[in-house]
Amino acid sequence: MTPLAAGAGLPGLLPGGEKLLSGGVRVVIALALAFLLQRLVYLLVARMERWLLRAGQGSPQVESRAHTLGQIFRSLTTAVIALGTLVYVLIVFGWDVRPLLAGAGIAGVAFGFGAQTMVRDVIAGVFILSENQFSVGDVIEVNGKAATVESITVRRTSLRDFNGYVYFVPNGELRIVVNRSRGWTCLALDVPVALGQDLDRALDVCRKVAAQMNGEPEWQERLLDPIALWGIESFGPQEAQIRMVVRTRPGADAPETVRELRRRVHRALAVAGLRAGDRAGVVPVAAAPLESRGSGS
Numbered sequence: 001m002t003p004l005a006a007g008a009g010l011p012g013l014l015p016g017g018e019k020l021l022s023g024g025v026r027v028v029i030a031l032a033l034a035f036l037l038q039r040l041v042y043l044l045v046a047r048m049e050r051w052l053l054r055a056g057q058g059s060p061q062v063e064s065r066a067h068t069l070g071q072i073f074r075s076l077t078t079a080v081i082a083l084g085t086l087v088y089v090l091i092v093f094g095w096d097v098r099p100l101l102a103g104a105g106i107a108g109v110a111f112g113f114g115a116q117t118m119v120r121d122v123i124a125g126v127f128i129l130s131e132n133q134f135s136v137g138d139v140i141e142v143n144g145k146a147a148t149v150e151s152i153t154v155r156r157t158s159l160r161d162f163n164g165y166v167y168f169v170p171n172g173e174l175r176i177v178v179n180r181s182r183g184w185t186c187l188a189l190d191v192p193v194a195l196g197q198d199l200d201r202a203l204d205v206c207r208k209v210a211a212q213m214n215g216e217p218e219w220q221e222r223l224l225d226p227i228a229l230w231g232i233e234s235f236g237p238q239e240a241q242i243r244m245v246v247r248t249r250p251g252a253d254a255p256e257t258v259r260e261l262r263r264r265v266h267r268a269l270a271v272a273g274l275r276a277g278d279r280a281g282v283v284p285v286a287a288a289p290l291e292s293r294g295s296g297s
Helices: 003-008 017-055 060-092 098-114 116-131 199-214 253-271
Strands: 139-142 145-152 156-160 166-170 177-179 185-194 228-235 239-248 286-289
Touching (some): 185 199, 199 253, 239 253
Antiparallel strands (some): 139 177, 145 156, 185 239, 185 286
């Protein structure tokens, strides 16, 4: 069967004669304009990626975030331009696209009801990436559990906890997230001293230990502020709590500094002849999250 015969067998699908030639020219122009528009948007997306990299000083986390956002915008651009160009081509060749658009609308509503959870996850992922709520390598807390972010996509985030377990969490489920890796970290160290001991001497011992660590270069590099002695925080049935506060960069600096501070305070109290709180023969100097300075425990 010749092309002409094939065309004659499909009446109404394509216009004939000069109208077909004119429509073909318009289609070629439309395709060229669509390609140029796509290239223009891609250029703007590339500039956005470079701006994000400069703002993040080229860190791997920012690079991953910029790449993911760029892929999202490129895919969305291609889909929108392709759909618009297809509709225009059908109109040029005389097709009535209203039933097609109506059918697409009904299919879109059905898809939306069936995949609303996935759509919610994708929208949440776009906001997480665009607002930079957390990045790969950050330690975040979700539903009271802390874990390290291993990867982020537009649909889900993978987390690894202290035990090495990996959690795959849909982004739509990340409602309240605590990021422990931004800016600074503050820990309070509560030193128990048995009642009946000289609390002024105990305060003086803690003050000297803090001053010693504040003056050592090894710890000065980790501390954002000098170790602070807030004083007596509370009284219990058998002991008083002396609070010391450590403020460092996020990460291992805070717990490592608190461990060393706990060791030195324990030793200094023993050398000074001061009895710590009697709890199974150990000195329970616990690192607690920082509360307001005026509050008790």
